[in-house]
Amino acid sequence: MSLAELICPAGTPAALRTAVDAGADAVYCGFQDATNARNFPGLNFTPDELAASVSYAHAKRTKVLLALNTYPPAGKVDLWRQAADTGARLGVDAFIVADMGVADYIARTHPQVRLHLSVQAAASSPEAIRYYCESFGVKRVVLPRILTIPEIRQIRGEIPCEIETFIFGNHGLMVEGRCSLTNYLTGQSTNMDGVCSPASDVEYARHADGSMASQLAGFTIDQFGPDEKAGYPTICKGRYTAPNRPQGYYAFEEPVSLNLSRLLPELIEAGVHAFKIEGRQRSKSYVRGVVRAFRAAVDDIKAGREANIADLVALTEGQKQTQGAFETKKWR
Amino acid sequence: MTKLTLGPVAYHWSAEMRRDFYARIADEAPVDEVYLGEVICSKRAPFHEPDLPATIERLQRAGKLVILSTLAEVMLKRERKATEDLAAMEVPEIEINNAAGLFARGKRPHRIGPFMNAYNEATIAWMARQGATHICLPSEMPAPAIAAAAQAARHLGLGVEVQAFGRASLAVSARCYHARAHGRTKDNCQFVCEEDADGMPLRTRDDQPILRVNGIQTQSESYIDLLPETTRLVSEGVTHLRLMPQAVDMVAVAQLFRDVLDGKMPMAEADSQLAELSGDTGLSNGFYHGAAGYRRIAMAAPV
Amino acid sequence: MISETPRPSRPGEGAVARLSCLALQPILSRIVRRIAKKHSSLFARLGPHQTTDFLIDPVELPFALHLRPDPQALVFRAVPRHAAPQAGAVIRGRFLLLLELVDAEEDGDAAFFSRDLEVSGDTEAVVRLRNALDDMEDSLAEETAGMFGPPGRAILARFRRAYLNTSTEEENP
Numbered sequence A: 001m002s003l004a005e006l007i008c009p010a011g012t013p014a015a016l017r018t019a020v021d022a023g024a025d026a027v028y029c030g031f032q033d034a035t036n037a038r039n040f041p042g043l044n045f046t047p048d049e050l051a052a053s054v055s056y057a058h059a060k061r062t063k064v065l066l067a068l069n070t071y072p073p074a075g076k077v078d079l080w081r082q083a084a085d086t087g088a089r090l091g092v093d094a095f096i097v098a099d100m101g102v103a104d105y106i107a108r109t110h111p112q113v114r115l116h117l118s119v120q121a122a123a124s125s126p127e128a129i130r131y132y133c134e135s136f137g138v139k140r141v142v143l144p145r146i147l148t149i150p151e152i153r154q155i156r157g158e159i160p161c162e163i164e165t166f167i168f169g170n171h172g173l174m175v176e177g178r179c180s181l182t183n184y185l186t187g188q189s190t191n192m193d194g195v196c197s198p199a200s201d202v203e204y205a206r207h208a209d210g211s212m213a214s215q216l217a218g219f220t221i222d223q224f225g226p227d228e229k230a231g232y233p234t235i236c237k238g239r240y241t242a243p244n245r246p247q248g249y250y251a252f253e254e255p256v257s258l259n260l261s262r263l264l265p266e267l268i269e270a271g272v273h274a275f276k277i278e279g280r281q282r283s284k285s286y287v288r289g290v291v292r293a294f295r296a297a298v299d300d301i302k303a304g305r306e307a308n309i310a311d312l313v314a315l316t317e318g319q320k321q322t323q324g325a326f327e328t329k330k331w332r
Numbered sequence B: 001m002t003k004l005t006l007g008p009v010a011y012h013w014s015a016e017m018r019r020d021f022y023a024r025i026a027d028e029a030p031v032d033e034v035y036l037g038e039v040i041c042s043k044r045a046p047f048h049e050p051d052l053p054a055t056i057e058r059l060q061r062a063g064k065l066v067i068l069s070t071l072a073e074v075m076l077k078r079e080r081k082a083t084e085d086l087a088a089m090e091v092p093e094i095e096i097n098n099a100a101g102l103f104a105r106g107k108r109p110h111r112i113g114p115f116m117n118a119y120n121e122a123t124i125a126w127m128a129r130q131g132a133t134h135i136c137l138p139s140e141m142p143a144p145a146i147a148a149a150a151q152a153a154r155h156l157g158l159g160v161e162v163q164a165f166g167r168a169s170l171a172v173s174a175r176c177y178h179a180r181a182h183g184r185t186k187d188n189c190q191f192v193c194e195e196d197a198d199g200m201p202l203r204t205r206d207d208q209p210i211l212r213v214n215g216i217q218t219q220s221e222s223y224i225d226l227l228p229e230t231t232r233l234v235s236e237g238v239t240h241l242r243l244m245p246q247a248v249d250m251v252a253v254a255q256l257f258r259d260v261l262d263g264k265m266p267m268a269e270a271d272s273q274l275a276e277l278s279g280d281t282g283l284s285n286g287f288y289h290g291a292a293g294y295r296r297i298a299m300a301a302p303v
Numbered sequence C: 001m002i003s004e005t006p007r008p009s010r011p012g013e014g015a016v017a018r019l020s021c022l023a024l025q026p027i028l029s030r031i032v033r034r035i036a037k038k039h040s041s042l043f044a045r046l047g048p049h050q051t052t053d054f055l056i057d058p059v060e061l062p063f064a065l066h067l068r069p070d071p072q073a074l075v076f077r078a079v080p081r082h083a084a085p086q087a088g089a090v091i092r093g094r095f096l097l098l099l100e101l102v103d104a105e106e107d108g109d110a111a112f113f114s115r116d117l118e119v120s121g122d123t124e125a126v127v128r129l130r131n132a133l134d135d136m137e138d139s140l141a142e143e144t145a146g147m148f149g150p151p152g153r154a155i156l157a158r159f160r161r162a163y164l165n166t167s168t169e170e171e172n173p
Helices: A013-021 A047-059 A077-090 A100-109 A126-136 A149-158 A181-186 A261-269 A284-302 A309-316 B015-028 B045-061 B077-087 B099-105 B121-129 B143-155 B177-181 B227-235 B250-261 B267-277 C013-021 C024-038 C041-051 C095-103 C108-112 C123-134 C140-147 C149-166
Strands: A005-009 A026-029 A063-068 A094-097 A114-117 A140-142 A162-170 A202-206 A212-216 A219-224 A239-242 A245-250 A257-259 A274-277 B003-006 B033-036 B065-069 B093-096 B110-112 B132-136 B159-172 B200-204 B209-214 B217-225 B240-243 C054-058 C064-068 C075-079 C089-093 C117-121
Touching (some): A005 A284, A126 B099, A181 B209, A219 A239, A219 B200, A239 B209, B003 B250, B045 B065, B121 B132, B121 B143, B132 B240, B177 B200, B227 B267, C024 C041, C054 C123, C089 C095, C089 C123, C117 C123, C140 C149
Parallel strands (some): A005 A274, A094 A114, A140 A162, A162 A274, B065 B093, B093 B110, B132 B159, B159 B240
Antiparallel strands (some): A202 A212, A239 A245, B200 B209
């Protein structure tokens, strides 16, 4: 049986305390700069806030994982090294990394701190994962959201480290760590700056007929009729036209959220060590609701009881949800 | 002397189209090195792999150095096998685009492809210690980072390559967006991507061209054009300029870059000819200048 | 300060309107001073938008709220719509929804970029404000209501019931 740890998002100290209190086994968070992939305005931790948060979490036996999961551009590597030094000094339980240079630095300088391989490293085969394990002593890989359960089971048998998979939240479509869509339109990079469809470039243009366009840096990412729900202009969730789709369609993916609660028992059985809930940019109440529900379900399954899966499914009730690639490769 | 390279064809060009293309490249294009191999979709490989030995031989006979590129995405059994097979080859050189390839290659010499995210000197130093001989930097890197990376790589004796022409790779996915546009899935795609030799155009709903779809890959609508920046790139330590094959006259494109590098043609004239060769497709250099990638930043004063 | 335009009656509106008549400004000042004192880290999260003028516009109320979260010179005042300042960011929606957003009792993200809420002007400013408010430990609405004792809490409870009965939540990324 796997550990079935719950890895929960913390965008602010208040969200971190909420996740800890709601039963997280570990929380993940980042500093207020480009060293992590959720470098969003008003989000994340100062070193002082992280110090207090680590104390709070550790007092309740919850681990703190520090995301250093972006790619430093040449000439700026020191910012990532300093972040790692600070994290080590504050006693974080693991670093979540993607860049080989950052991984190498931590492996040599802070060998006592666990290394987790971020989904941003896009290691989706046993060989790729073993490369990071053998090179940097990676203890856990966060798998890309593109694998089916049989594929996960197969990988599990071929790698020397633990597996963490996403189980709930925003459904990323592109291979993480390989996406420059935001930089192409805005000049801010997901890999180098930790930015994705930055709010500073977002505008909602309202038209006289009641319709609305959500725009990123002046590009219309989607248009909504007067009665349609509007979405945030994330490039990979926009509607575009193609030669044989003149009406416009979701060229990449519909704006859905990932909810694998129905597959939870199967994923535990497949040997997944940890389940990640996405959403450092989401509110405390989201964190509280989702963490509580998954905590109860995981505890039930571990104790051999029937888990109340319906409660988990209800978390996205009324919203579009998907099991994505995990259920069937027809998704591809 | 700065070398010109021809990147691997990103699109699903038919076997016949590829044969014609590489025959012309061999005979006429002033490129020094040519990357071959399927980087985007493992399903396409069987269509042109049978021709590969003849193409390699043809290009080598014309004096070109040939390098085989590995897949950017490695997940399925056939992709793992393809990567392993390429990594096992002694000749020609290989360019690795996925950590699975690094694993299989071990410490034997190899090039680092643009999908490997070699963004900084620390990563490049690590890669050099593992046998990398040459690095192609990610196309979204801005000038100061390119300069710092190039300096570090040169110091370690590595070649440094930057994409100077063609659509930028902006994203890859496990899902095939070409198939999706036609109501199919990757497994029953019927190779519909073959219809779009220069990618399938996506436009915003207010009819602005924005992106190109190429199977699992999403590309820029504009062609990157660093012709005006060549002098600066060279002075910063870049040793190789990569031209990505597009459905335009690539021999002419290569000739323009060669002429500018050799000081045989004024930059302004070469760049206006490049714009003409590119037809309706916009040219951009925003990434290099730290601006939105699609932007065309007016030429800065020469260094 | 109260416009005479007839409006469709909404649950709680009378109470709010009366509240606004009751020397609204001193109350608002008290709220904001108290929050500023208790939650000083809030300002750091606002970053450069401490000096941004926010207009919070509860559509069913007869006035809008002008917020300038500058720790040196805090502004939080009720303004008639026609006299509202040129704002860097405008958040317009039903009062109860706005309350929910600052309250963090419900997940604000959902409504945030939906039609229930109109965000115009500087989106980053709004995102910063939302993240800053979300980092507050206590419920802002509870705290504010608490300042008015049992009647305040009773009004809040009524708002919440009305809100829950009339709203549906939807997800946004």
